[in-house]
Amino acid sequence: QPGDRLLGGLLSPGFDDGSCLSRYGSFSYRRPSPNNPSAYLISRLRNYESLHKRCGPNSKPYKEALEALRSGSAVGYGECKYVVWISFSGLGNRILTLTSSFLYALLTNRVLLIDQGKDMMDLFCEPFPDESWLLSKDFPVTDQFDSLGQSSPNCHGHLLKNNMINSTEKRMPSYLYLHLAHDYNDHDKMFFCDEDQKVMEKVPWLIIKSDNYFIPSLFLMPSFEQELFNLFPHKEAIFHHLGRYLFHPSNHVWGLITRYFDSYLARADERIGIQIRTLDGGDGPLSYVMDQIIACTQNEEILPKVDQHGTVSSSPSEDTRLKAVLVTSLNLGYSDNLKNLYWMYPTVTGEVVGVYQASHEGYQQTEKPLHNLKAWAEMYLLSLSDVLVTSSWSTFGYVAQGLGGLKPWILVKPENRTTPNPPCGRAMSMEPCFHAPPFYDCKAKRGIDTGVVVPHVRHCEDMSWGLKVVGDDHQDL
Amino acid sequence: QPGDRLLGGLLSPGFDDGSCLSRYGSFSYRRPSPNNPSAYLISRLRNYESLHKRCGPNSKPYKEALEALRSGSAVGYGECKYVVWISFSGLGNRILTLTSSFLYALLTNRVLLIDQGKDMMDLFCEPFPDESWLLSKDFPVTDQFDSLGQSSPNCHGHLLKNNMINSTEKRMPSYLYLHLAHDYNDHDKMFFCDEDQKVMEKVPWLIIKSDNYFIPSLFLMPSFEQELFNLFPHKEAIFHHLGRYLFHPSNHVWGLITRYFDSYLARADERIGIQIRTLDGGDGPLSYVMDQIIACTQNEEILPKVDQHGTVSSSPSEDTRLKAVLVTSLNLGYSDNLKNLYWMYPTVTGEVVGVYQASHEGYQQTEKPLHNLKAWAEMYLLSLSDVLVTSSWSTFGYVAQGLGGLKPWILVKPENRTTPNPPCGRAMSMEPCFHAPPFYDCKAKRGIDTGVVVPHVRHCEDMSWGLKVVGDDHQDL
Ligand SMILES: Nc1nc2c(ncn2[C@@H]2O[C@H](COP(=O)(O)OP(=O)(O)O)[C@@H](O)[C@H]2O)c(=O)[nH]1
Ligand SMILES: Nc1nc2c(ncn2[C@@H]2O[C@H](COP(=O)(O)OP(=O)(O)O)[C@@H](O)[C@H]2O)c(=O)[nH]1
Numbered sequence: 036q037p038g039d040r041l042l043g044g045l046l047s048p049g050f051d052d053g054s055c056l057s058r059y060g061s062f063s064y065r066r067p068s069p070n071n072p073s074a075y076l077i078s079r080l081r082n083y084e085s086l087h088k089r090c091g092p093n094s095k096p097y098k099e100a101l102e103a104l105r106s107g108s109a110v111g112y113g114e115c116k117y118v119v120w121i122s123f124s125g126l127g128n129r130i131l132t133l134t135s136s137f138l139y140a141l142l143t144n145r146v147l148l149i150d151q152g153k154d155m156m157d158l159f160c161e162p163f164p165d166e167s168w169l170l171s172k173d174f175p176v177t178d179q180f181d182s183l184g185q186s187s188p189n190c191h192g193h194l195l196k197n198n199m200i201n202s203t204e205k206r207m208p209s210y211l212y213l214h215l216a217h218d219y220n221d222h223d224k225m226f227f228c229d230e231d232q233k234v235m236e237k238v239p240w241l242i243i244k245s246d247n248y249f250i251p252s253l254f255l256m257p258s259f260e261q262e263l264f265n266l267f268p269h270k271e272a273i274f275h276h277l278g279r280y281l282f283h284p285s286n287h288v289w290g291l292i293t294r295y296f297d298s299y300l301a302r303a304d305e306r307i308g309i310q311i312r313t314l315d316g317g318d319g320p321l322s323y324v325m326d327q328i329i330a331c332t333q334n335e336e337i338l339p340k341v342d343q344h345g346t347v348s349s350s351p352s353e354d355t356r357l358k359a360v361l362v363t364s365l366n367l368g369y370s371d372n373l374k375n376l377y378w379m380y381p382t383v384t385g386e387v388v389g390v391y392q393a394s395h396e397g398y399q400q401t402e403k404p405l406h407n408l409k410a411w412a413e414m415y416l417l418s419l420s421d422v423l424v425t426s427s428w429s430t431f432g433y434v435a436q437g438l439g440g441l442k443p444w445i446l447v448k449p450e451n452r453t454t455p456n457p458p459c460g461r462a463m464s465m466e467p468c469f470h471a472p473p474f475y476d477c478k479a480k481r482g483i484d485t486g487v488v489v490p491h492v493r494h495c496e497d498m499s500w501g502l503k504v505v506g507d508d509h510q511d512l
Numbered sequence: 513q514p515g516d517r518l519l520g521g522l523l524s525p526g527f528d529d530g531s532c533l534s535r536y537g538s539f540s541y542r543r544p545s546p547n548n549p550s551a552y553l554i555s556r557l558r559n560y561e562s563l564h565k566r567c568g569p570n571s572k573p574y575k576e577a578l579e580a581l582r583s584g585s586a587v588g589y590g591e592c593k594y595v596v597w598i599s600f601s602g603l604g605n606r607i608l609t610l611t612s613s614f615l616y617a618l619l620t621n622r623v624l625l626i627d628q629g630k631d632m633m634d635l636f637c638e639p640f641p642d643e644s645w646l647l648s649k650d651f652p653v654t655d656q657f658d659s660l661g662q663s664s665p666n667c668h669g670h671l672l673k674n675n676m677i678n679s680t681e682k683r684m685p686s687y688l689y690l691h692l693a694h695d696y697n698d699h700d701k702m703f704f705c706d707e708d709q710k711v712m713e714k715v716p717w718l719i720i721k722s723d724n725y726f727i728p729s730l731f732l733m734p735s736f737e738q739e740l741f742n743l744f745p746h747k748e749a750i751f752h753h754l755g756r757y758l759f760h761p762s763n764h765v766w767g768l769i770t771r772y773f774d775s776y777l778a779r780a781d782e783r784i785g786i787q788i789r790t791l792d793g794g795d796g797p798l799s800y801v802m803d804q805i806i807a808c809t810q811n812e813e814i815l816p817k818v819d820q821h822g823t824v825s826s827s828p829s830e831d832t833r834l835k836a837v838l839v840t841s842l843n844l845g846y847s848d849n850l851k852n853l854y855w856m857y858p859t860v861t862g863e864v865v866g867v868y869q870a871s872h873e874g875y876q877q878t879e880k881p882l883h884n885l886k887a888w889a890e891m892y893l894l895s896l897s898d899v900l901v902t903s904s905w906s907t908f909g910y911v912a913q914g915l916g917g918l919k920p921w922i923l924v925k926p927e928n929r930t931t932p933n934p935p936c937g938r939a940m941s942m943e944p945c946f947h948a949p950p951f952y953d954c955k956a957k958r959g960i961d962t963g964v965v966v967p968h969v970r971h972c973e974d975m976s977w978g979l980k981v982v983g984d985d986h987q988d989l
Contacts, residue, residue: 056824285823287823289823290822291856294854294855295855298834298854298855298864301834302779345767346763346764347533347763347767355774355778357774357775357778377771377775378768378772378870380767381771387774389776393855
């Protein structure tokens, strides 16, 4: 079905295949999506693609906007405005902030361009036909990306704090730096107020540094709300659609994904992904986490129980059902223990369980290029699961669940190094959690609990102060 | 086919299934044997089983023979004579010496009984119907098994050396200890002379301690030669038949074997076993051994070459051919490297390669019961391969090749810590190598090269001074 190949119309058909085999090849590895993109989203994406082509890094408007940037003034920037995304933080975080920045660009009719950082080009294909999304090498602010922070002169929050910007201002700067990282302050958070958005409209360049999936708070802004409903009538599949639209593994990563899948996972009857990300220190597998994994997967009947007194399975047969478990973790111990468990004992169901782990990198080594290729391959492989178990607080897991269209079982974050009870709970939606949302009512100008304002934006399962978008079927849970 | 279930008539049909699921279950995991047991072998095995029943540890003759043993004199021992096998050395060695002892018992019309050592009962089922092969707990010499050696009073070599035994002797001892371990001396080696065999005929109890597969030298003894030809007309499948006859994994081990096979190997299109046993010291994977494994498997087209410059395989397809490689090694490094190689790069053939390792025990820990269960499971799993690569000098590998009926590719023993060239060669036969054969002509009473006396007993591929039996098709190589 050609419709599948384009993921229900999400993808433009106009790309050349060979340069990015994953783009039109992914559908043959994925389960069908639980949720089709709306016709409106599709038409907005096609329109965005035209805009991107018209305003992209090789266009005249881009050159004009660069001129304005160099001049320091918003005056005379031409017909296009931009969102520039700075490559920042771990790969899971980057994928989520890039998605957030893209949606923000879509909502504000801006063009998204990205800082290619160390490895963005090694990891991802170009998402838009005809024109690159990579910022040109001569972009004048590039060498300040690392140092941009809350006290940078063009930082939106900084300008606000010092009353140097407001909607009546005549001379707007040519760019604003939007500090949307976890440590942002109340001034930076004014980004989420319609009034401030009005000011920004006049600025051709918005440069974003973030490590947060900030889409849930966009849903709370009256200026965006209706458009978001039109784009995402089912609400919860925002990252599911935009992520599959934007992030196509490079051929290098696609090789890692397909080879691993074909070698270890393809022939199983059911695929289970378990993403283990421990934030408590300590070497080796943590026993309370190991216990938690086993308790969760066995209580929730994700994996069969074993018969500790049995030796051979009671009903051996030619067509034994095979479950393949893909574990991702920096540490090898969890999968090793699980593998041993299902080697040493028969299951009570007679199923057999194969346990796999692609890499065990020991610790986060974001600077090593192969490290992130593997991380991306593993997030993607997890997303090909039929059932997914993730760790609390991890964007790595959010990416997997979102791309896969899966509501994972989330391992409850352990407190005091003990196994939580219950060990895990089912996610309400496949959406990622916004870890550091603002708690502010822009109209009333006072603090509020933004997790109880509308039924489709709620506190996250894994982080009580986080916000996530939930689908219609979960809004009155 | 019920014939398959009994391995071409090798097995007696008279066992109860449940107590030993591997016995009649193995045929469904194995490829068909390249070589059928002869009708004569089958009839001799059935006869042996009757003898074993008649003389076994619960019989009257056994009690009489025990009486004689206690009295110290061969006089009045009843109608049965015995070979007692002492559990000694690594598991591969034990399997080979037990097979040698059994064949020797068969040739001399004796009954084989075994010292159950630490774990023989945990590892193996009873091989003979109706009567156990385990020595009774009250066997008077058991507590001397460990200390029996070349200077023990009843040691055959010791008695010879001191002229305390010969064929005209009237008062024969009730037992002889036969020291057939690698450090045995010229007197001990007289075991392989017909004249000495004549003497032993009068002794009811022969107690053997060995770490060698001594069958090749039995072929050089005129008194046994014809019988051996009748039993094994194709010669080379001696261990293949006797091993499959004697060694049935216990239910515990069978669980390990079948679960591992069903989880990781069953669905592959081809199974390749690689047994890595390094005798040079040093932690971690040895780079010259790693290079050797890759050179051997790729030169001999056992595994496909990879395209170091490729990223995605050229012809991805639904029905990609899958090769499963089972690596056994005390060290995890070799399989880890191999797994990574086939993850990182596409193969030039478009095949995909999954790499598996069941255990990585670090070092030999013969005393740990689970250690040997795993070792036995892994030898057996290797034997289920379609193609086998083994390490030089290792009885662990010999067991796998023999049970599987496979002529392995043998990795040449590295010298000076460098990769040998060629890295491996094909074995002439599936038979194990006798590592410490005698070089003596019993008639001429002088040293000779026993590897050139007859065409079917030749020096081994992996050990120039070893001896092995080769089949008719290889005798004039
Ligand atoms: N290959 C691999 N890398 C991991 C894994 N877990 C964490 N990492 C590394 O650590 C980084 C974690 O950052 P991020 O992806 O933002 O996820 P988060 O920190 O869990 O939210 C990843 O990008 C990887 O570089 C894993 O299971 N596999
Ligand atoms: N599980 C496991 N054990 C091994 C392996 N290689 C060696 N061992 C252990 O080391 C012992 C080696 O002794 P043996 O079986 O007689 O083989 P050999 O020394 O290679 O002739 C085995 O019995 C195991 O206990 C391996 O690949 N897997």
